[in-house]
Each structure stands twice: as structure tokens, then as C-alpha cells.
Amino acid sequence: MSAVGCSLFCSIQDDEREFGMADYESARARWCPGCGDHAVLTSMQRLLAEEQLAPERTVFVSGIGCSSRFPHYMKTYGFHGLHGRALPVATGIKLHRPELEVFVVMGDGDCVSIGAGHWVHATRYNMDMVALMLDNEVYGLTKNQTSPTTPAGYATNTQPYGTYLPAMNPVVATLGITNASFVAQTAEWIPPHLYATLRAAYEHDGFAFVRILQRCPKFTGDIFQQYIQSPDMVELLEHEAGVETPALHAIYKNRRRHDPRDIHAARQLAETDDVVRLGIFFRDESFPRYEETRSLPSFTAEERISILNEEFDRYAV
């Protein structure tokens, strides 16, 4: 490397900037007062500051919905895309700029409704990114319509006589997807747990899917109120290979030791709905990642011509 090249290289390495949480704050968040999105935003800014992630190395991709305003409030790269289509955009970014830290922010409408196809395939691609599903169990931006995660019987503007079907369980569904490598659930009203889960997702090598239970004070405040008022209705899944939050033990007595490497136990725990379980259900970094499996051998010009000729020969008359 030439002297000039070295000095340029070194100047980048000697980045002495220090980032505080304020360095990741952009516009003032315009979610409703009491909206769970605020807690996730703060937790995320804290994570980035703790990790000292340079804003130009970080990208937030969202779709459409209340939570999809997330990139507006982060002073990083941001892409506010189409409804349900955040994951394919994130896939393209990560494939061509693998050095970027990619975070995808979706709501329940975005992820498991209009964009459900992408959720299944992005999980299977297992690319190294964090996918957050902020689940308020209702369409909030369009003002109170049933989402796939709205509880049965809950009256909304599109199902005013009560939601017909049982709610989809996104954790169960994600655990059923081939090549799923990280599946977690947390809640925005328990900041230490939220933060620990986001950190674990960030540290995971692969596609980290995190469902964040999230209050919509306007339309679904009462759905989550019971879990806030009665911590015994919540069960923390703890393990040294998952997340552990000793600070919460005084309040959350209901805890279970669950090894997140055990897929069968994970599925069983996710299926039963007697309590709300928070923690890492499953984590395995040995699964193939799309960006790795896509590495092709490189060819010389002569080899390319030879390949092309072989292709032409298939059609020769």
C-alpha cells in the first residue's frame, strides 16, 4: 500500500468521534403520547450509542404504519418504503453493503399482513440483520382496523361486531420457518428486557426476528394493561445463551429457564398461551446465511467467453 493510501486508511481507522444518544436523534417523534414506539426508539438509540455505531454505518428500513416513521427519528441512513416491503429492500441493501448494520422496523400490519410473504422468505434467507415487529395488535395509522394479531372478539372498525378469527401468533409462525435462526419476544413497557433483547438480536449472526408487544394507547391500550398490572401473567425465559435480566426478578417472579438452542421446547413454549412469554425462544448461529451462500467463484474473461459459448451451443441449430 502506498504512503498516501496508508494515511487515508489510517485516518478512517482513527475515528475519534464519540456518539451519545442525542447523536442518533433526528426529528421530534410525533407518535401519540403513551405510544410504545417511543420506548423502542429510545432503547434503539441507547443500543447504538453503547455500540458506538457510526450513523453512516447504520441503516433503518421501514414500510408503512405508525412504527414505520422510525427512520424519520433516527439520524442514520433511513428508508421509508412501501407497505409490507421493508424486508426485500433491506435484503438488497445488505447484499451490496454487507458492512452496514441493517435494522428493519415493521408493524404487525406490515410484517404479518400485507408483507407476510416477505417475512417468511427473509426469515429463510437468514441474512445478518435485525427485524423488529412492533406489534400493537391493530392497524393504528389507518385508525383501528383488525390486524392478523388482533385478539378474537375484539371490536374494530372493520370487524365492528368482534374480530372473527383467533389471533395469529407470529412467534409460533416464525419458529416454523425453515432456517429461522433467532426468534425472540419482548415488551416495550419493560425497558430492561427490551434493551437486553435488542442487544442480543444485534449480536446475533443471522436474521434476528424480534416481536415487540407494544401498546397503542388509542386503540389497544386495554389489551396489554392486564400484563402491566399483573406481572404474574408474564413469564420471563432466561438462560445464559439467551437473555437474563436479574434487575427484573423482584417484579417478575414467574421465570423459566429455557435453553434457546432447543427448537422443540421453543415451539412448545410459544404455542401455549396461558401466559405471555418474553425472552429468546430460539437462537442458532450455525444456519446458512444467504449472503454467504451467494458467494460465486470469479472467472477470467476467457472463462466467461467459454461459459457463454457453451450456453450458445445449447441453442445451436
Place this chain on the structure above:
Amino acid sequence: MPAELVTGNHAAGYALSAAAEANRHARGATCGIYPITPQTEIVEYVARFPFSKTRVVPVESEHSAMGVSIGASLAGARAFTASSSNGIAYMVENIMVAGFYRLPIVMVAVNRTLGPPWNIWADQGDTLMLRDFPWIQFYCEDNQEVLDTTLLSFRLAEDRRILLPALVALDAFILSHTQMGTELPEQEEVDRYLPDLDLPHRLRHEAPTTLGGLVWPNVAMSQRLEIDEAMERVPEAFEECRYAFIEEMGRDPGNAIQTFFTDDAEEVLVVSGTIATTAREVVRRRRDDGENIGLIKIKMFRPFPEAAVREACRSAKKVAVLDRNYAAGVGGIFWQELRSVFQGDGDELLIQGYLTGLCGGDVTPSMIDEVVVDLRERDAMDKPVWLGIGNGKGAEG
């Protein structure tokens, strides 16, 4: 007939629900619904309305909303939905399919700017994107016209000579969220106006068949020709539906084009949607001042009422077309249609395009005055004139 203060969305919802109820003695009605601002109240109204023999299906996307309506229509139901903006963009594949299957589905579309960047205000780009599809298209000026045109669309679309889907468009917020005095027809009136639907190619137990299989090019081409012939029959069938409506409801749902002082006008403004209300007042004022100016409001965009427009422009020397829509690299879409109408035999007619109120901008009387002044000073057509951008920095810039 009671008149109520209702929004454009509620006028549309009322019409869809009444049309659904009217088919209760036949095979009922079905709609796939999915919310999107600013049409959400339409599908919410439909979901709340307990009409008979009907299925309202809250689905997971606009694509599926039209898909459900297609399936229900094939099964013989009266089918409809509503959407807007990027919702229509996502629905496009099935919108096209509804036309090619010759299904008389009615869609109410609230015209909203396509994103990104995101914007929820009025722009016709979403529905005009469908201009080459086999769909009849109407653009409305007020809430009464929304209600009446929606009802008329069912009768027209289901006419055996037509069997094409129909779209009724209204401007975001200016109509969708604005209350206006609107006469709401009684169910018995709608029952009489809309006969029971018996789709000739619905699924029939006595003759199971598969639709949409692979065909040779000439067969597919003949399907296009049949669509073209059906489109050609629309103006006549529309007139019949319109007169039947007047007879039943005692109210004119509006002609394919509506003219205002065009008989002797040398300058003519061509508009659609809510811009018409403002433009009409400007023309009235200028008429009072002795100016020789007129107005054409285009309600039916597909098929384009070529003959009527040609007739209305017979004394015109200059025409200004105001478009709240934009075809990239070309200009306004109504402007293109006008130029196409007069291509060849009307070359001496100056037809100038003005892009006004794009992406939800207000179209004010002074802006329309600006158009008139510009048109008057002009001696040749030029590139479209963009009005209303200001300094490009928004309301605070």
C-alpha cells in the same frame, strides 16, 4: 328523499351498501375490504352496514381485496371494493384481471398522490395509471355525484352489452372528508334502479368450466376486440342508465361531459373532479365581464367521450386543459387525451396543458385566472405549464 350532510366517503359507502342490499333476491353481494387513507371510511361503512345475503371480507392487502371481489363476482355476487393511491398500485394485477374476465365489479377510488415521498392529498395519478385497462372510469365533482355515479356504475357495468368493471373516483379530502348536503335514496328506489344481477359467465353447477386457460394469440386478440366493442357501446348504455336514473330518482347523475357556456366560447377550460367547481365560478365571473369563455367538465374518462368533446369545442380557438395528474416526461393526461381527439383535423386549435394542484395542492380562483391570462397571450402550444409549486419549500418555505 331525505338530504343529509355526509362526506364523500359516506356517500360512496351508502351507495355501495344500498347496491349490495338491492341484490338480495339474487346472489347477494361481496366485497374484499382493506383500509388506506383517505378511503378507509368507505370500507368501514360497508363493514358496519348489516345488509342481507352479503359477505364483507376484511383481507390482508388490496391485492386480495380485489381478488375476493373477483372470486365473488365469478360466483355470481354483486362485487365491489374501494381503495386509493398505492393501494391501487398494489392492486393493479387483479384490477386488470377483473377487466379481462369481464366482471362488472365497481370500485370507488379516492384519488390520492402516489408515493414516495408520502403524501395523502388529492392527485389523479393513481386511477389514471389504469387508463389502458378495460375499466370504465368516472371522475366526480361533489358528494351527490359520487353517490349517484356509484349506483349508476353498477347498472352500467352489469348491462349485458357492457360487462366491464367501473371505477368511480373522487378527490382526497376535498370530497372524501368534506360534508355536503346529499340526497340519500331510499332502498326501494335503489332496488328498482338496480335489477338483480345474473352474470352470464358465472360459475354454474350445470356447466362446470375453467376460465382463463392458455389460448392461441388470435383467441386472446379476439378477447381484446370484444372488449373494444363493449367499450364502444358504453356511451349509449351510459345515456340509458342516466335517463333511467333521472326517472327513478328525479335527479341527473351528470352527463359524460358537462359544458358551461361553450356554445359560443372561443376560449375553453377543460377540467375534471373538484377543480370544476372553482373553474366554473371563474368562468361565470369572466362571462359577467363579457369575456367569451366556457368550460368543459369531463366526468367519463374511459371510454373518452371524444364526440362530445369535439362538439363542445366547435367554436373554440384555444383550449386550456387543467390536469391534477402527471404522466412522466409528457404532461397532464387529460391534456394528452384532448390532443389525441383533435389530432389531424383540428390542428388549428391551440390546446395548452396546465399542471395544477398536483400532489394535493390547492387550485384557487387566482390560479385559474393565471391560466386564462396565459392562454390568452399564447399563440402556439408549448410544454405544459406548472402552477402552484411556489418556491418548492412547502407552506412554510
